[in-house]
Amino acid sequence: MEKNTVKVLIIGSGPAGYTAGIYASRANLNPVIYEGNQPGGQLTQTTEIENFPGYPEGIQGPEMMDQLRQQALRFGARIESKTIARVDFSSRPFLCVDEDGNEVLAETVIVSTGASARYLGLSDEEKYRGLGVSACATCDGFFYRKKNVAVVGGGDTACEEALYLSTLAKKVYLIVRKDYLRASEVMQKRVREKENIEILFNCNTVGLFGEDGVEGAKIVEHKGTEREQIFDISIDGFFLAIGHKPNTDIFRGQLDMDAEGYLITAAPTTRTNVEGVFAAGDCADPIYRQAVSAAGTGCRAALDAERFLMEH
Ligand code: NDP
Numbered sequence: 001m002e003k004n005t006v007k008v009l010i011i012g013s014g015p016a017g018y019t020a021g022i023y024a025s026r027a028n029l030n031p032v033i034y035e036g037n038q039p040g041g042q043l044t045q046t047t048e049i050e051n052f053p054g055y056p057e058g059i060q061g062p063e064m065m066d067q068l069r070q071q072a073l074r075f076g077a078r079i080e081s082k083t084i085a086r087v088d089f090s091s092r093p094f095l096c097v098d099e100d101g102n103e104v105l106a107e108t109v110i111v112s113t114g115a116s117a118r119y120l121g122l123s124d125e126e127k128y129r130g131l132g133v134s135a136c137a138t139c140d141g142f143f144y145r146k147k148n149v150a151v152v153g154g155g156d157t158a159c160e161e162a163l164y165l166s167t168l169a170k171k172v173y174l175i176v177r178k179d180y181l182r183a184s185e186v187m188q189k190r191v192r193e194k195e196n197i198e199i200l201f202n203c204n205t206v207g208l209f210g211e212d213g214v215e216g217a218k219i220v221e222h223k224g225t226e227r228e229q230i231f232d233i234s235i236d237g238f239f240l241a242i243g244h245k246p247n248t249d250i251f252r253g254q255l256d257m258d259a260e261g262y263l264i265t266a267a268p269t270t271r272t273n274v275e276g277v278f279a280a281g282d283c284a285d286p287i288y289r290q291a292v293s294a295a296g297t298g299c300r301a302a303l304d305a306e307r308f309l310m311e312h
Contacts, residue, residue, distance in 0.1 A: 006032045008305050009096055009106035010077075011084045012247075014041025015291045016112035016281025018065070019298030020305075021072035021079075024110075027306045031110075032078045034098065039081060040065030041114045042244075042282070043291055045136045046160075052291050061138075064291075089254045089274045107312075108276045108305040111251065111263060112298060115244035115282040115289070120152065124208035128238070132214025135240045137161035144169045149237035150217055152205060154178060158241035159187035165239065166194045173233055174199045175219065205238075206230075214238050246283045255279070262286045270301040276312075278304050 008024045010017050013035040024031035038044065046061035055064070073079065080098070088095040093105040117135035119125050125133050134140040137151070141164055149169045151162045154176040162174045174191065179201045181188045191197055200219065207218040209232075216234045221227070246261045256264040256273040263284040265271055270278040280301035281294035 004032070004103075005093060005105040005107075006030065007107050007309060008032070008110060008302070009084075009094075009104055009108070010034070010110045010112060011096070012036055012041070012112035012114055012281065012283070013039050013069070013079075014043060014065070014112060014114045014281055015068060015295040016114070016298035016301070017041070017110070018068035018072045019295040020110045020112060020280055020302040021077035021298075022068070022075060023299050023302030024305065025072060025075035025077040027302070029302075029306060029309065030076060030078070031302075032080060032104070033072065034080050034082055034084050036083045036113065038114075040069065045139055049291060068295075085250065087250060087254065089251075089277055092276055094276065108278070108308055110270075110298075110301045110305060111248075111255070111272070111277065111279045111283060112281040112294075112301070113247040113283045115246045117240060118243050118245050119240055120205060120242065122205070122207065125238075125240075128208055128210070128214050131212070132210065132236060133208070133238050133240070137164050137239050137241075140237070140239075141165050141168050144237040146170050147236040148234055149173070149239060150175055150205075150233060150235045151239045151241055153241035153243070154181040154183060155241065155243065156183045156187050157243075159183040159191045161239055161241045162197050163187075163190055163194065165237075166197050169237070170196065172197045173235065175203050175205055175217075176201050177204050178202070200233075208238060244282065244289075246286075248283050258286065260286060270297055270304050276305075276308055 007029045008031040010033040021033045043061035048058045050058040083099045084096050085099045086097040096104045145168045148171045150173040152175045165172045203219050216232050248261045263279040278301040280297035
């Protein structure tokens, strides 16, 4: 098996990972970025990004991530289209093993593994995955042209997905478990103004049904109260937009994390509890989770790694 030694190993390739790659390569640290199984991260699954500074007209998510990638390559970052499967942070250089069993020895590591979509935990979600159940409207919305679909969630993501789907589908149900939306005012307004979006407040999905794919969902309104009632909605697509889980399982037991799995850093730095290991982006950010804040922490992680290498 191959064995490489690198000064800076960056695990993950969203705005945080690529920005860390840009900074570390400009500092002549020859970083290696392991892109993982979703190169570019979550933004490659979104449509238009309107709030990243520098793009007054907005930019498509995949295009922006490609630009960041090109920028990292331009200064000499090496990009591996692979996943790091296992790490050992007990001694330096750190041993990291990729999915093929190749070992990388890293003097510093920047963890920027991002987060993945959450599911409700219904067995029907598994049963119909790829058969009507999706966590990415922009990836799969196309299949539901002129059909009925549902989006679960009341945050900005759910509103964004519902709005996107409303341009394709005949009707979009937005299933919200509380009696209000958590999304920003501007997103709420856009959703409310869309004629083919119906918001089902106080509703939980308890099951899906259908012969060869999703044909409907079983909904409970006012669950557990006197007003509880159960009804079915007829849908072909069921989209989850209920938040994300940080991709930090391979670091469990080695890096400090909170109850949800977000890595804990020594603010205002990106230092983790292991000297020489830094964390950036959504995997360490339960609060802001924005592309621009992820890019900012990627920059800080690269500067922290550079300083660490100078001192050691
Ligand atoms: P959020 O955590 O903001 O919202 C998650 C939503 O899912 C909430 O409405 C929550 O309900 C609901 N939910 C969670 N678990 C369940 C469950 N088991 N059953 C039913 N509903 C559930 O996540 P988002 O992904 O929407 O947003 C994450 C961050 O990214 C936010 O800071 C958001 O502002 C930002 N963002 C910004 C965008 C933009 O600016 N263009 C676009 C997308 C996201 P409840 O309210 O009851 O907890």
